[in-house]
Amino acid sequence: MTDTVADLIARSNRLGADPKNTNYAGGNTSAKGTATDPVTGQEVELLWVKGSGGDLGTLTGSGLAVLRLDRVRALTEVYPGLEQEDAMVAAFDYCLHGKGGAAPSIDTAMHGLVDAAHVDHLHPDAGIALATAADGEALTRDIFGDTVVWVPWRRPGFQLGLDIAAIKAAHPDAIGCILGGHGITAWGDTSAESEQRSLHIIDTAAAWIAEHSRPEPFGPPLPGYGALPPDERRARAAALAPTLRSLASHDRAVVGHFTDSDVVLDFLASSEHPRLAALGTSCPDHFLRTKVKPLVLDLPADAPLEEAAARLQELHAAYREDYQAYYDRHATPDSPAIRGADPLVVLVPGVGMFSYGKDKQTARVAGEFYVNAINVMRGAEGLSTYAPIDEAEKFRIEYWALEEAKLQRMPAPKPLATRIALVTGAASGIGKAIATRLAAEGACVVIADLDADKARAAAAELGSTDVAVGLAADVTDEAAVQAAVDACVLAFGGLDLVVNNAGLSLSKSLLDTTVADWDLQHAVMAKGSFLVSRAAAKVLIAQQLGGDVVYISSKNSVFAGPNNIAYSATKADQAHQVRLLAAELGEHGVKVNGINPDGVVRGSGIFAGGWGAKRAAVYGVPESELGAYYAQRTLLKREVLPEHVANAVFVLCSADLSHTTGLHVPVDAGVAAAFLR
Incomplete structure (x- = not known):
């Protein structure tokens, strides 16, 4: 990377990082310099300019379009005029140097035709305030004198580049211009000078507004319209x-x-x-x-x-x-x-x-x-x-x-694009795998878990808060469940997909199971699923966009195993909730389905919390071999992993199963005793 390009990127990042200078993906910057043409071995003048769709604050070298300056300027000889101005954008492709980097933007002419080594075009609020004022031209003259020139509104394009180039040539003392209705442009002989001039225009405009603005520019308060607590x-x-x-x-x-x-x-x-x-x-x-x-x-x-x-x-x-x-x-x-x-x-x-x-x-x-x-x-x-x-x-x-x-030219959306998912018990194990798969397929995901720190950490692994957020939620608490659903709709605007995954298990015989054990199991899974589904259904019905509710039940909802009375009974409760809600919510376009996994040992919070040791003791195998034991008792002889459950959730919520509701999908590698009848 040449010093010219490095300076351009550094300047762009500084300008773009401060919202007072420009908005996200708004504006563009450029630099002119020389490089060796690998074909001729001769020095050639080049223009490096931010390409189409990039953001100044995060700009890298790959986001620059690289064009031969002589060819850009030669376009003035073939410019067909305003009626065919758009054709000039395609002509930029014939000016590219080498592979050309990023696609040239509509503002390329502004940067190439203005006779300055460095040019900045920005959209600062203060500058646009002048640009959209009814007497913006007079204000520009009052504030800047002859150093900043007013340019009447013109749609971005080749003609605007010609206009600014002519204005700079006619005003040799000018450091930039206010573009009517639009923004600002500044230039300089060095990267530092261009940046300094851009900031001077922005800061001077902001200071003038602060000093000269009338009180209450939006008028007096409107009774009854003030902010609520x-x-x-x-x-x-x-x-x-x-x-x-x-x-x-x-x-x-x-x-x-x-x-x-x-x-x-x-x-x-x-x-x-x-x-x-x-x-x-x-x-x-x-x-x-x-x-x-x-x-x-x-x-x-x-x-x-x-x-x-x-x-x-x-x-x-x-x-x-x-x-x-x-x-x-x-x-x-x-x-x-x-x-x-x-x-x-x-x-x-x-x-x-x-x-x-x-x-x-x-x-x-x-x-x-x-x-x-x-x-x-x-x-x-x-x-x-x-x-x-x-x-x-x-x-x-x-x-x-x-x-x-x-x-x-935008890429096709992912299968779950625009869908918003709430997954309970999602900081680890099956829930985390489900959240990961849904996010990978384009969904926005809210990870709810008892442990807020773990929920936020799991969300951070999926990307920024534009992708996932983590929050604390005790599914046994009605108020906490409602708060989680409210947080979901405030984070992403709504809710489309709910996965009732939160759970725990106590491996005890009938005689050893206490009332407290029974109540805890049912509070988390039976009552918890009911509370989450009820709160979510209010949103789904009001949205009128359909939706999905998925219960992570268990093969134990139909399979009778030993020493498992509380867990298996509450899983059967969840399984029937699927049928009941499918019947009730179908008229609103909401599908309700369940998944019946076999024991998911690897990565499971439940198994790691003591359940695994107790189930291993029941079956007489070392805890380290419990996953293999479960696999060997299946028809396919395969261990079930969290990712396999996540795959089933995705399929149930995809367009391919848009007409499927009230279904329980076994994800157990084939347990004949758990076949649905």
Whole structure:
């Protein structure tokens, strides 16, 4: 890696790591330099620029597009004009050096045509506040004089690159520009100078806004719309979440994210929030992820939940009609088909913001972008009037053929993408294997376990909190179960897949089994499964998206073995719960199935906790050979492992068994005495 590239990556990471400078995956940076052409042995001028879809904060060398600068600049001679501007993106492929690295983005022209060794294009809230102010051009002049130049709104592309190049040539003292409706661009002779100038523009704009903004830029407080106390608003958010996810998933299933940050709550408590929300976002990076505007509940924070849910249904229907009308107003015969009319951001006064996407990261980032939009509106309203680009321009970008092509290049979703799973007893053994398999197949997973630290550690092994979260849950405690389900819907927006796996076992004969033993076994597995299923069913029914409930029962639910009265009886209870709930929840599209494993010794928390030693004593074998003993008594002579149970859970919840409910699947390598009859 050359010093030029190393400096570019370091600068990009510094700029991208600070949210005041740019949003996730927003903006791009570049550097120009020379390298040896391996074909001719001659020095050649190159452009290294962040490629399409990358993120500055995490950029590495592989995320850079590498182009020959002479060929990029030669494109000006063949540029066909605005009507055919999009064709220039494909032309960048003919400018690549070697394999070219990442795919060039639409902003490549801006970096290649501007006569500066280093260029930064960023989306800072303070900069976009000026860019979306009604008198942004005058404000830019007042704040920066001749050092920062105003560029009227133009859609990103080759012409914008030409415009900025011309502006820099005409203003030799300028260090950058404010792009109307969009963001900022800065340049320098060195990487350090470009970075310093970018930060100067951002910090100067932020300081000016802080000093000159009028009080209450969002207007005075709106009575009844202030933030509810933290516990109350999160309880209300959990209660509304299933309804909201149902609405947001009308066209296609989505994952959700909830935030009750002060930024959001303060905005919703203001009198001007309905007007501003209706104006929508402005920066293309914002509305591509948030849609042009959010759905806003127009009721006070303490409105009855039933009234709020009913009103959300009405507002959703109106939102869909409005979005369809927006599409119809601007679509042309060659526009991509409408991508769905559901909102991606829902604002609930006093409670917070729900954002949605194809996965948790996308949903979370959509929420982060709307927070950016709120900050932009605050800055613009504080100095002037918020005036985003008009909806026709928004449509041109939202339904841009280039944007559609980018979407078509996305990899196919995994089988359980958009599904949200809650697995009990999942910090070890069978539960952990199930959680691991579900996450690998694309599900978001909540790992619930008695031990919170172990649950969080198991979740961390699966990835970030965009993939899995761990929490404490005592399934014998009604309040704790409800808290776990609430935490699940707040973490990922809802719930689709429940695995009742929590369990323990006491290997005792009838005469040695105490009432306390009996009660403990039934409290954890029979009562615990009932409590989890009941709390989850409320969410599944409200979502109207169907779902799956899976019970990890046991071959002991049908097989009569010695010294096992409490455990086997409660497993039989669980097995019949499967049949009862399948009959009751089928009308809601919820499938309920069970799995009957044989003894899973390896990796099992139950067996490691003393059960293994007791069962080995019952069968007269060393505990170390118990797994092999179980295997030899099966028809297939194979030991059952946690992963085998996890495989069965995945199959039951996959699309291939969409019409299967009330089934018990043996995962026992063939125990004839446990055949289902």
